Amino acid sequence: MQRSILILDFGSQYTQLIARRVRELNIYCEIHPYNKIPELDENLKGVILSGSPSSVHEPEAPIPNLEGILGKYPVLGICFGAQFLAQHHGGSVVRSEIREYGRANLSSVTQNELTKGLVDGEQVWMSHGDSIKELPDGFSVIAKTKDIPVAAYCKGNIYGLQFHPEVYHTTNGATILRNFCVDICGAQQDYTAASFAEETIDKLKKEVGNEKVILGLSGGVDSSVAAVLLHKAIGENLHCIFVDNGLLRKNEFEEVLEAYKGMGLNVRGVNASQQFYDALKGIKDPEQKRKNIGKVFIDVFDAEAKKVEGATFLAQGTIYPDVIESVSVNGPSATIKSHHNVGGLPDFMKLKIVEPLRLLFKDEVRRVGKTLGISDKIIGRHPFPGPGLAIRILGDITPEKVAMLQEADAIYINGLKEAGLYDQVWQAGAILLPVQSVGVMGDERTYENCVALRAVTSTDGMTADWCHLPYEFLGEISNKIINRVKGINRVVYDISSKPPATIEWE
Structure with missing residues (x-):
């Protein structure tokens, strides 16, 4: 494929989302580490600098060599990328007096090629501890928020956004990325x-x-x-x-x-x-x-x-x-x-x-x-890990444990299909835990295994949220597993998101 947009990764948890949003515009892009910039060719139309968990003031802050990029290609800096560009050109970046995390609203939006289609009050997503205090000479503020004076800026073909257009919480993030990639960079939307x-x-x-x-x-x-x-x-x-x-x-x-x-x-x-x-x-x-x-x-x-x-x-x-x-x-x-x-x-x-x-x-x-x-x-099959059930059995592996988990997992997955829930879930599976708990079956006391059910929604597995399956469905699956799978007397449901958890337990 011919790379139209190059995304330089500074370690942001959202970098992969930038690539996904650009590709959703039918534009081919690639992610490369900031310190391993690939050879630039005639197919390249523009460059996006990602955010980062680092501060531009840290001694080990990621500093890219943008020689051959600045002045030749349009550049969009996002969060850390915007702060780096501002500081690189002589602006001032300081620790924020009021740090912004989460939803914010734009004000004083100036219409230009990047902000075309945006209005005052526009919801955006912030995640930063530093803020741009003063822009370099010749740079212009094109948006603010209630708490920070520079939410977006530009000069020539250099653009900076203090917020993240790639996340869903930025209402018109796709519009901003399209404005940059298509209208400013001239990238062709021919990637299908x-x-x-x-x-x-x-x-x-x-x-x-x-x-x-x-x-x-x-x-x-x-x-x-x-x-x-x-x-x-x-x-x-x-x-x-x-x-x-x-x-x-x-x-x-x-x-x-x-x-x-x-x-x-x-x-x-x-x-x-x-x-x-x-x-x-x-x-x-x-x-x-x-x-x-x-x-x-x-x-x-x-x-x-x-x-x-x-x-x-x-x-x-x-x-x-x-x-x-x-x-x-x-x-x-x-x-x-x-x-x-x-x-x-x-x-x-x-x-x-x-x-x-x-x-x-x-x-x-x-x-x-x-x-x-x-x-x-x-x-339509759910993703399944290469190591298989080995990483869904916490602790050592035995054929007996595998057989037990296979039975529980089959009840769960078949249940999702029968209930019409399978296609609403990104990935699901049962996990056999290395703990035993007391139970009562009939008139007998049991001391048997616990199984955790996992179901998540996601688009690419890089981030995921737990799936809100109906309580009645979970109750039915729990009963079936406990009644039909010998050795299991307790079922729990995992409601952790990724991050901070991962989809698999191991």
Whole structure:
């Protein structure tokens, strides 16, 4: 894809939202760390500087080298980005006497190319501890709020916003971003799911040629869309492998293999459950679980890959949040967890990596899948973690615990589908907790396990809120699990958001 807008990341929790909002305008953009600015080419139309948890006054504040950008491309600074631009040009940034967090309203809005369509009283979202006290010479205030004198400013093709246009709470944030990207930068709104699919298939044909490619299928959205893109590009040279690690949902191995029938994909199923159980025996640490699972997966996959004579590429369904969450550069995009499908392969696997979806968010992957004609049954599936139920069983893993959780999870997920709630939820699952509690069943006292139900709403998994499922539904699912799954006598519901919690418990 041709990058029209470059977003420089200074570590803001909202950086990924900026990219999503720009892409929703059908404009292709990319996020890069502030200290790893990519080569600028003729396709670039403008640059956005993100916010940051840092202050411009800190000794270790992220300072970008904007030589070659300022004066050549339109630049929009958001929050920290706006403060940096103001200070860089000789303005004054101070610690706020009244810090603004949350909703605020604009006043004294001056109409120009950036603020076109905005009015006084406009709701915006603030999140800052510093404020711009004085603008540099030649810069003009184009909006204020009740508490700060500079909510937005401009000079030539440099623009700054003290608030965050990318969050939903800024009522006309999309208008502001469109004004900047389209009217000021002149970016073309030609980035669509269909154009991505077409360009990616052409690119894969050139990149892979007549070589053989191996792809690890999981039955999920990402690997399925990656498989169909590759199949359209290289046909029978794509060899898919689906590994049963013993940590899948109930009957998932058989159901996934069945779902791929008729899609023309060459899929081989491999049952390696015991190898994974052996590697996880006695392991309680979540990160060690992930690493052990990743190592066994590589070993199993390597053995199967060797059966495909002449294979030179490994395809993966890596998507943009995987990449962003696995990168850490002096603060921005701090690593949250390791991903076993990010970061390459061990040297003994002499395969080159191809990642068709590396720059897509989850909802974009789904749109591409629909464009490719993939069934809603696959496209509409909730995300499921690569390590599977291993990170939904807190503590050590045993086949007995897996079987127990599979039963509880099946009741929960099937219940969501039967109640018509499944498609309203971004991701759902049951978590087996490492605690036991007292219960009464019949006339007997029990001391059995507790299961937590998790359901969240989200757009891309970078942030998420707990889902307000009906009490009656939760009560019904709780009764079914306790009555039907031996070993469980208590069910709780997780009402934590991300951040500060994560979607998964481990």
